[in-house]
Each structure stands twice: as structure tokens, then as C-alpha cells.
Amino acid sequence: MAAVAVTMVRRLLRSGPRPGLCGAGGREPGAAPRRAIGHGRVAVELDSSAGVAVMKMENLPVNSLSLDFLTEFLISLEKLENDRGCRGVILTSGAPKIFSAGLDIMEMYRKSTEHYAEFWKTVQEMWLRLYQSNMVTIAAINGSSPAGGCLMAMCCDYRIMAENPKYSIGLNETQLGIVAPFWFKDTMVNTIGNRATERSLELGLLYSPPEAHKIGLVDQLVPEEKIQSTAAAVMSQWLAIPDHARQITKSMMRKPTVDRLLAHRESDIQNFVSFITKDAIQKSLHMYMEMLKQRRG
Numbered sequence: 001m002a003a004v005a006v007t008m009v010r011r012l013l014r015s016g017p018r019p020g021l022c023g024a025g026g027r028e029p030g031a032a033p034r035r036a037i038g039h040g041r042v043a044v045e046l047d048s049s050a051g052v053a054v055m056k057m058e059n060l061p062v063n064s065l066s067l068d069f070l071t072e073f074l075i076s077l078e079k080l081e082n083d084r085g086c087r088g089v090i091l092t093s094g095a096p097k098i099f100s101a102g103l104d105i106m107e108m109y110r111k112s113t114e115h116y117a118e119f120w121k122t123v124q125e126m127w128l129r130l131y132q133s134n135m136v137t138i139a140a141i142n143g144s145s146p147a148g149g150c151l152m153a154m155c156c157d158y159r160i161m162a163e164n165p166k167y168s169i170g171l172n173e174t175q176l177g178i179v180a181p182f183w184f185k186d187t188m189v190n191t192i193g194n195r196a197t198e199r200s201l202e203l204g205l206l207y208s209p210p211e212a213h214k215i216g217l218v219d220q221l222v223p224e225e226k227i228q229s230t231a232a233a234v235m236s237q238w239l240a241i242p243d244h245a246r247q248i249t250k251s252m253m254r255k256p257t258v259d260r261l262l263a264h265r266e267s268d269i270q271n272f273v274s275f276i277t278k279d280a281i282q283k284s285l286h287m288y289m290e291m292l293k294q295r296r297g
């Protein structure tokens with residue numbers, strides 16, 4: 001992990017400082033101590049008295065998971081993970097109407113094989129860190145969440161979604177002509193079961209909030225304006241459980257899935273590189289991007 005961290009820090013330094021980097025949080029007299037410790041694209045506010053941080057993704061316009069964004073995300077997450085004063089994280093979005101648009105398609109289009117390998121390793125790292133986090137993780141899904149965005153939400157311990165009919169969530173990879181890797185699939189099986197995952201993945205289904213709730217992809221629906229307060233209330237319930245007992249239980253549930261990727265990490269990277277460099281796949285991605293453009297008119 002040390003080598004990964006060094007590479008990440010180097011990449012961040014290369015990309016230069018961003019607004020909002022590591023500022024001290026403003027605080028009203030008598031208010032709970034809050035610290036802002038995020039980077040420019042990941043705003044992190046830690047409420048030390050509650051031991052809870054809010055990680056707000058701000059990679060505008062749609063929180064696509066680019067290499068730089070994932071790197072910032074990982075550094076922020078690791079800081080919180082190593083902070084003994086932080087026991088829980090609420091993951092949410094600062095982008096209007098979108099939780100995350102998933103993996104940044106531009107990172108998978110017309111790039112070098114070295115770039116694809118570095119990108120995929122970082123996507124794996126995001127999943128490994130978030131899925132195994134020792135903290136309680138709650139996704140406050142305040143917008144659409146296709147593909148990698150849905151994966152991020154599924155990594156969390158609990159998912160609350162805003163009941164806005166315009167939002168959708170799911171692993172829609174097949175609609176782009178690509179295939180969700182086995183660990184995306186495993187994460188979904190662990191969340192909604194085998195049959196629902198099979199149907200969901202083959203058809204690349206994006207679910208409305210009530211549909212997602214019905215199949216257990218999200219745990220709770222709330223009106224949009226209540227999403228943060230509900231996340232805070234659910235967090236206190238989870239934090240009432242002793243950390244060590246909850247952490248051991250979480251690890252027991254998730255370890256077999258994690259071990260599977262750890263055992264095949266390098267071959268998964270090679271598989272991604274050889275898949276994504278195929279002409280037919282590059283063509284599919286190109287057509288998908290054109291379709292997105294046309295939809296905008």
C-alpha cells in the first residue's frame with residue numbers, strides 16, 4: 001500500500017494544488033468541532049464530537065470516477081481510516097442530481113495500455129478500501145448512480161436513496177457493450193442475491209428508487225431534503241454497536257469476496273487491458289458517448 005500511496009501523492013502533486021485543499025473548517029460558537037480535511041474534488045468534513053465524517057464527491061459535473069478523482073478519494077479515505085477519532089463516513093455527492101456517473105469513460109477510450117493498467121489498479125484499490133473499511137459507511141445517494149457509482153454505493157454498509165423519480169441506480173455496463181468484472185458482480189450478488197443480479201447484469205438494468213428499494217439494492221428511500229439527516233440518524237444507530245464486534249462481523253461477511261480479487265488482481269488488470277483495447281469495445285464506447293451527446297441534443 002505504501003508504494004500505491006507514494007504513486008498517488010506524486011500524481012496529485014503533478015496535477016497541482018486544487019481549491020479547497022486541506023482548509024480548516026469554519027465553526028460557529030458552541031457548535032461541534034468540525035474539520036475540513038478533503039482535497040478539491042472530495043470535500044471531507046469531520047465532526048469530531050460525533051466521530052463521523054461526510055465525504056462529498058465534487059468532481060463536477062457528474063462525479064465521473066477519473067484516475068485523479070479516484071486518487072484524491074483514496075487519499076481522503078485513508079486519512080479518515082487512520083484517524084482514531086473517525087468511526088463513520090457518510091458518502092454523498094455535491095453534484096446536482098448525480099451521485100456518480102461511474103467510471104470516467106474518457107479513461108477507457110484511446111489511451112495507452114500502461115494508462116489502462118494504472119487506471120484499473122486504482123479502480124480495484126477504491127473497491128478494496130471502501131468495501132473493507134473499518135468505519136461504518138453509509139451512502140446518501142442524492143442522484144443517479146449508474147455502473148461504478150452503483151458499485152461505490154454497494155461497497156457501503158447501508159444505502160439511503162432520495163425518492164426522486166428522475167434518479168436511477170444499477171450496473172448498466174452491458175448497455176455500453178462492456179462487461180462488469182467478477183468483483184462488481186460478486187458485490188451485487190452479496191447485496192441483492194444471485195437471481196436478481198443475473199437479470200440485472202445481463203440486461204444492464206437501471207432501477208428507479210422504488211424498484212431499487214424493492215430488490216434491496218438500496219435499504220431506505222427518503223424525500224431528498226431528508227437524506228443527510230436520515231444518514232446521520234442511521235449512523236448513530238450503527239455506531240451504538242461496539243466497533244470491534246461490527247468490524248469482525250463485516251470482515252467475516254466480505255472477506256471471501258475480497259480474497260477472490262486479491263488472488264486474481266494481476267490477471268484482472270490484464271483482462272481489463274486486453275478487453276478494453278479491442279477495436280469492437282473502443283467502437284462501443286465511442287457509440288455510447290455519441291448517444292449521450294445526441295440525448296443532450
Ligand SMILES: CCCCCCC/C=C/C(=O)SCCNC(=O)CCNC(=O)[C@H](O)C(C)(C)COP(=O)(O)OP(=O)(O)OC[C@H]1O[C@@H](n2cnc3c(N)ncnc32)[C@H](O)[C@@H]1OP(=O)(O)O
Pocket residue numbers: 061062064065097098100101102103104105106144146147148149172173176178179180181271272275292296
Ligand atoms: C473486463 C473488464 C471490462 C470493463 C469493465 C468496465 C466497468 C465499467 C464501469 C463504469 O462505470 S462505465 C461508466 C458507466 N456510466 C454511464 O453509463 C453513465 C453515462 N452518463 C449518463 O448516463 C448521464 O451523463 C448522467 C450521469 C445520467 C448525467 O446525465 P445529465 O443529463 O445530467 O448530464 P450529461 O449531459 O449526460 O453529462 C454531462 C457531462 O458529463 C459527461 N459524462 C457523463 N457520464 C460520464 C462518464 N461516465 N464518464 C465521463 N464523462 C461522462 C458527459 O459526456 C457530459 O460531458 P460534456 O459533453 O458536457 O463535456
